[in-house]
Each structure stands twice: as C-alpha cells, then as structure tokens.
Amino acid sequence: MTKAKVAPSILSADFSAMGEAIKEIERAGADLVHCDVMDGSFVEPITFGGQMVKNIRKITALPLDVHLMIEHPKTQIKFFADAGADIITVHYEACKKISPTYLKETLELIKSYGVKCGAVINPDTPAEAIFDVIDLCDMVLVMSVFPGYGGQKFIPTSLENVKKVREYALSIGKGDIDIEIDGGVTCGNAEEIRAAGANVLVAGSAVFGAPDKAAAIDKIRG
Ligand code: DX5
Ligand code: ZN
Numbered sequence: 151m152t153k154a155k156v157a158p159s160i161l162s163a164d165f166s167a168m169g170e171a172i173k174e175i176e177r178a179g180a181d182l183v184h185c186d187v188m189d190g191s192f193v194e195p196i197t198f199g200g201q202m203v204k205n206i207r208k209i210t211a212l213p214l215d216v217h218l219m220i221e222h223p224k225t226q227i228k229f230f231a232d233a234g235a236d237i238i239t240v241h242y243e244a245c246k247k248i249s250p251t252y253l254k255e256t257l258e259l260i261k262s263y264g265v266k267c268g269a270v271i272n273p274d275t276p277a278e279a280i281f282d283v284i285d286l287c288d289m290v291l292v293m294s295v296f297p298g299y300g301g302q303k304f305i306p307t308s309l310e311n312v313k314k315v316r317e318y319a320l321s322i323g324k325g326d327i328d329i330e331i332d333g334g335v336t337c338g339n340a341e342e343i344r345a346a347g348a349n350v351l352v353a354g355s356a357v358f359g360a361p362d363k364a365a366a367i368d369k370i371r372g
Contacts, residue, residue: 154344155181156367157215157330159354160206161197161300168202171358172210178363181371182215182237184332184352186300187230189220192244193298200229207234215350217270217332219297220244224256231263239268239291239330242280257286268330272296273305277314285322289350290315294343295333300354304334309346316347337369344372 158180163171172183185203190196203214213236220226223240230238238260245253253269260267268289269280273296284290292311295302312329319327330350331343337360340351351370360366 152349154340154348154371155350156357156371157182157184157350157352158357158363158367159184159186159300159332159352161186162354162358165198168206169209172206172212175357175363175367176210176212178357179367179371180212180357182213182350183210184354185214185216185235187216187218187220187226188298192221192241193219195298200226200233203230203233203235213237215239215330215352217291217352218244222248224252224259227256227259227263231260231265235265237266237268237289239270239289241270241272241297242275243272246279253280254283254286257283261286268328270332271311273308273311275311277311277318280315281318284315284319284324284327287327289328289330290319291330291332292348293333294331294335297333302334304336304339308333309343312343312346312348335370337366340370341372 158175188195188197216235216238257267266288270291272293294308329348331348332352335353336356
C-alpha cells in the first residue's frame, strides 16, 4: 500500500481567516484540502458553496477534496467543477432518496467535467450499498461519524466498511482505489484506521486543534 495521505478539514478552521488557515496546513504538510459543503437540509448546518472553493483554488496548488453533504447533488456539480475541485464526493443516502440510478448518474456527471469522483457512505449504511458503482469511483469515502459536525467521536464499526470496500475493490481488480475516512480521526486512532485499509485520512479538530499542526499531520499519516 502506498503512503497514506492527510486531508485537513477546513470545517475546523476560522472561516474569517480562511486564507491563512489554508497556508498554515500547506506549510504543515497537508496532502489535500478537505472542503465540507453542507446545505442545512441533508445535514443541519450550512457551510459554504462553490465561491469558497473558487477562492481557495486561487491560493493553493493542493488538491481540493470537496465533500458534498447536500440534497440533489447533481444540480451543484457544475459549480464545484468550475470552481476548481479536484475530487467531488457525493452521499449514497442523498442520492437514493431521488432514484436508484441517481448516484451513478451523479458520478458520471462529475467525471464528464474531468474531475475525480467518489461515493460516500454513512456509518449505518452497509458498504454493499455502493458496490455497484465502485468501478466508477476514484475514491470511496467512509464516514466514521454521522455528517454535520466536526469534533465528534470516532465510530469504530465504520472500519468494517473500510475493510469491505477494500476487499471488494481488490476482487474487481481495483485494489488501488483510494479509501478515505472522515470523522473523529486522531493521532491516537490513525494507525488502526490505516491498518483497516483507509489511505486518505480526513482530520478536522485533530489538525486545527493541535499546537503543532505539522507534527499532528505526520503522526496521522504514519
Ligand atoms: C463531518 C465532516 C468532517 C468533519 C471532520 O460532517 O464531514 O469532515 O469536519 O471533523 P473531525 O476530524 O473533527 O471529526
Ligand atoms: Zn467531510
């Protein structure tokens, strides 16, 4: 397995000083910038939209990993692709409410813009739910908390989903797929998470709350 990557979540940054926050995690060795987009409907809070991603795009060369926690994601793909997202992930749970094929259609739409795509599953969604779209995905995002807020406690059973996705991906010849984990990742549990097969670790409070962000990123990356 290649070296793990760390994607600090800017949800834990000071939104009034976002530029400085991005520069800080860049200097600290972040591999990607994880952008949590929330719509006040799929999840309770509202964060930001394409304009924020567009502004961040101008100040960093790091890949922008856009996690859409929104209803009707298909309607928003254009804005995030145009804003310069490198990867866009969409929730299985939001898509299945619309139609059985909506997730597949959304992933294909993301790819049509030349942007990498991924499916996201909540902690109580079995990994099998997205097996039929894994061949389309550059990444699978396994949630290890219920989406909406930073600073929640890691749900250990989510590692079962990581293992199942890795096993299934291997069985279809896509063993090199990125598996990202998001929620409650700390310097203390990162090793166990990597061992389960996740290779992209999102960390919000564990990075932004650390006195030494570079040391925290190094520790999470392993
Ligand atoms: C939760 C978000 C996460 C969150 C992670 O809904 O998707 O990306 O910011 O924050 P921590 O690492 O603090 O759990
Ligand atoms: Zn996220």
